[in-house]
Amino acid sequence: MQAAARLRQALEREAHAARQVALPELHRLIEEKRQALSALAAAGLPATPEERSAVGMMMRAAEENALVLGSVIGALESIQQRLRQDLSEAANPAVYGPGGGPRRKRLRHTLAASLDRTA
16 A cells, blocks of 8 residues: 555656646656665565555546646647747748848858847
């Protein structure tokens, strides 16, 4: 029961950190979750109704955790795609300049500044 409760708590903390987009905290919780999972595996199969209930609660926390982490992954992939598109457009010399018309000057050394400003 303790091992299942420990893993459930780790999963709940991880889901909370994912909702807050606390990436350093998520990274730290990976190790905590791994240790809790090892302890649960070492405990063996649940024998009592209380142990089965604790494992069931842990499984529900794992399902919620997976949904939250899936949402975070989707959001990060969307940001990555948008950033790649913005950088690609900023590096394209045919893109219109700040005045609304075509750029009159060649980019040369200003490309890095343009990319920095856009990113």
